[in-house]
Amino acid sequence: MGEQIRVAVAGAAGRMGREVVKMVLEDPALRLVAAINPANEAIDAGTLVGLPACGVRLTSDLELSLVEGKPQVLVDFTTPASAFANTETAIKHGVAPVVGTTGFTPEQIELLDKQCRAKGLGGLIAPNFSIGAILLMKFAAQAAKYFPHLEIIEYHGDQKLDAPSGTAIKTAELIAMNREELRQGNPKEEETIEGSRGGYYNGFRIHSVRLPGIFAQEEVVFGGFGQTLKIRHDSYERAGYMPGVNLAIKKVLEYEGMVYGFDHFVD
Structure with missing residues (x-):
């Protein structure tokens, strides 16, 4: 050795x-x-x-x-x-x-x-050291070439201080490298409750869930004509x-x- x-x-x-x-x-x-x-x-x-x-x-x-x-x-x-x-x-x-x-x-x-x-x-x-989370980022960046309509949902415990998570931000940055900025949703949409559509990044939305009992999960949901694609990673312990x-x-x-x-x- x-x-x-x-x-x-x-x-x-x-x-x-x-x-x-x-x-x-x-x-x-x-x-x-x-x-x-x-x-x-x-x-x-x-x-x-x-x-x-x-x-x-x-x-x-x-x-x-x-x-x-x-x-x-x-x-x-x-x-x-x-x-x-x-x-x-x-x-x-x-x-x-x-x-x-x-x-x-x-x-x-x-x-x-x-x-x-x-x-x-x-x-x-590194926002995240989980090899599974890194693979999610890589897969999501690849999928964004073909499914430009997407949203990110990340879940953490209620004591987490930052929102969105560093992992979600890094995922968004990698996706943006493979996708032209595209403002999604109905151009006339209005939020009846401020913030209900999530944080805006490069045309898509990031949603942060903060609840007790959750450790760390992230999901990227892609939408296309007649189909959806979901890529998700769950962490259960440090x-x-x-x-x-x-x-x-x-x-x-x-x-x-x-x-x-x-x-x-x-x-």
Whole structure:
């Protein structure tokens, strides 16, 4: 086996962060060298996720963790308020960022791309690490060539902060690359309740459902003469994202520049 990839995890005590810590500890090709979280300081990261103690304790100091742990990759599942600063800090220290937090603006992504290239680093910002979700995006983009009339419906729990989801936005962007802008529906239609037709993007609509009991689903519905096509993906637990995160950690070191979207890592 080759040399292990040294990994730091930001947001290590969060729901996604714990899954990442567990995945890293269970993969002999990876080595956890830092676990960053503003709370739960001094708790062993292995103990935190129900595994034997690993000797890496949680800390709130990201910069110190990067200096002392010398990771090659930082995986960040924190919040939009902190992810941008965390990513800049990682790049400054020559650490490749793999970011699952959404909410980055195009301007921020462009800036981070320049910073990565100046350091000769690769980076990834991915709204979704589920391989199934990436395939949905690819299939939907292909279908849009033949079914230009469509709507996106995404479902998440009622505690999700952003709407539409980053996954839905990325799906819409990929569809728009294969489809001329086409304003759908009756040109005389009127919303009797504001917002009932959903968010407008490139002529089609995106609908966000937020309810307790839902984890994460997305459906793209295409309409044509005498037929419809539905492409849907359902996620049931956070562990389903880990094969994608694992792949991202290993592939990001082969890239230069900030990549937006896990679809670039899935052939």
